[in-house]
Amino acid sequence: MTAAVGALATVVPETRSTAGRLAWLRERGMGASVLVAALAAAFGVVLVEVTAYIGATLQADPFLGDSGTLAVVVAILSVLLTAVAMYVAAVVTANTFSTIIAGRTRRIALMRLIGASARSQRAEVTGQGFVVGVIGAVVGLLIGVGFSAVGVAIGDTLLAGAPESFSLAQPGVALPVVGVALTTWLAAHIGSRRVLTVTPLQALGGSVERTHEDVTRRTGRNVGALVLIISGTALLALGVVAGLITPLGVVIAFLGGVLSFTGIVTGAVLVMPPVLRLVGRMFGRSATARLAAENALRYPERSSRMAIGVVMGVALVTMFAVALESSKALLMRQTDEPGSAEMFAPMDAFASIMMVLVAVSAVIAAVGLVNLLTIGVVQRKRELGLLRAIGLTGAQVRRMVLLEALHITVAATVTGLVLGVAYGWIAAQSLLGSVPVLPDFEPAGLVVPAVPWLPVVVIVVATALLTVIAAVAPTRLATRVAPVEALAAD
């Protein structure tokens, strides 16, 4: 949880006394963006090193040396996990930058008023994103290499077949480092889209509170997402049916999974708001619950993107766990030998390792959640002041911010669990549906998805913890808003 603590440090308001070319780095949100980029880069670097180390270890092993399968599997998983971490990091960064822009509106408007073009203003922000990305990537590289050095040292002492001389200078580490710098740059570019909508007029007094972000209707993108979801789902169904005849059904299903999940991620703004609304209703009709529910949907794009980051992590972990558990249940029916459960020990270990690795994305998502909530509080200072004036107590403010956080994590966790169970079951079903089972060695046919309860409980507890920790700093900030300072005319 060091990441969350780090994020707390970055959201403390800072004085802007230090002038200079990099003074903007001290702005609220920039530190968190560096942290997020560093985490993703370090994670990628460690995975590259681990992959290389495992490869070297296998090569050094006289018995396994020829079989490269395991090394390939590990490499594929590393790429997948790094991609997820980078995606979540990019989402967090894009969100952070769009909120940084919201805070800078007045200044950008002033620059526009005295003659700067919208393009040049956006280019400035994007350039800052690049600097943030480079700093984060370099810091991540250092941390990742340091972490790997320790890991290798431990591995050398523990493993009998450790390679003689393993070099940490793997060329592959350049991939996550460059990748993170570039995705952060891209994320800053995407997040700064709103610069283009700032008009010079906004510099002139009339501080109209922008209550609703004008959600630009990007029909094209939404249609694309829908097409992906529908065609992906169709392929998933086809994969299940084909799986009843041949294990190759899993290939069709895999394609369907990739398509449909990409559709869900790009169409987050379509998918998440209804879920968020549903969760909001669950919290009851009290004033704090209703205010929190409305707040979570005030910037649907922002909340949806944030939620989808958590959805990805939860769905991945659940998918692996359910797929393994369902396969286990199926394979168990192939034999009635007692003690056969032991052969699944490596599979269980694999599932646990996956959970730990995906947890890194969850930490990045937590930083994003802290940011989202904090900036939500900063942007609504006057509204909070108004609410305090007309009678919202400090305890109610706390409850409101916590409910806002819960809103997003509950919606994301439930969505992730549902998706993960579905994908995991489809994976197992499409792969093993044709496998002959006892008693009469007929094909297994359709099986009920087996949900391993331990990982689910771990996920639920972890996200609950994540919510509470992420809400600490924003809550403190929110309760510090005094009615007077917020209502003083500016």
Next chain:
Amino acid sequence: MLRNSVDDMEITTSDLGLAARVQHLTKSYGSGAAGVRALEDISVGIRRGQFTAIMGPSGSGKSTLMHIMAGLDAPTEGRAWIGDTEITGLGDLEMTILRRRRVGFIFQAFNLVPTLDAIGNILLPFELDGRRPTAIEKARIDGLVERLGLASRLNHRPHELSGGQQQRVAIARALATAPDLVFADEPTGNLDSRSGREVLELLAAASRDHGQSIAMVTHDAIAAAHADRVLFLGDGRIVADHPRQSAEQISAYMLAAEVAA
């Protein structure tokens, strides 16, 4: 006055016919040479059932006085009451609940919660209290909605309402709980003159027809002319206390004060 026991001979706010009052109130910011005294030993009461305007140039302390009287800020020295409750020394929670139940607020701008519709905003003080309006309160709210011409707007969000309509929703919210006192801070500052006049007439009517005590901070002589009583502040002190005056009289007084300063 039977309710005053022997060992509590202090005259209460309501005995004086006041809705709120302050005694020997001082407020200073900072200390030493850099310190600023916003209020200097002010003692004043807001009369029950009256519409009182608090006027003064920028920096005269009128907003500070209002904030302390409304329980939004704490004085450096002195005491303050809302009704018969002394608010100086109250904890944040007690103060918040007191504001929720017994004070109404109308501000210059940004009066409404943008995510709630008009009726949601009007009912907010009750919902924060965790209760539904009683039958009497419901009747009062219906009456207010009627009088303020909001019936067709109840399900609109603030950004769908004009400035004048938003301010009328804020008035309905402030009056809905029948508070001891309504504080209005430059309620017409962001409105065009016609909507501004409407808002002032509504406030004056609330006090005249329904006995609502209202204190309004303003620097607009035309706005102050709607009030039953005009208090003038200057340099943290009350410099004049006039009954109802015309806008010309008020402007003339302010101009003279400005010249004298």
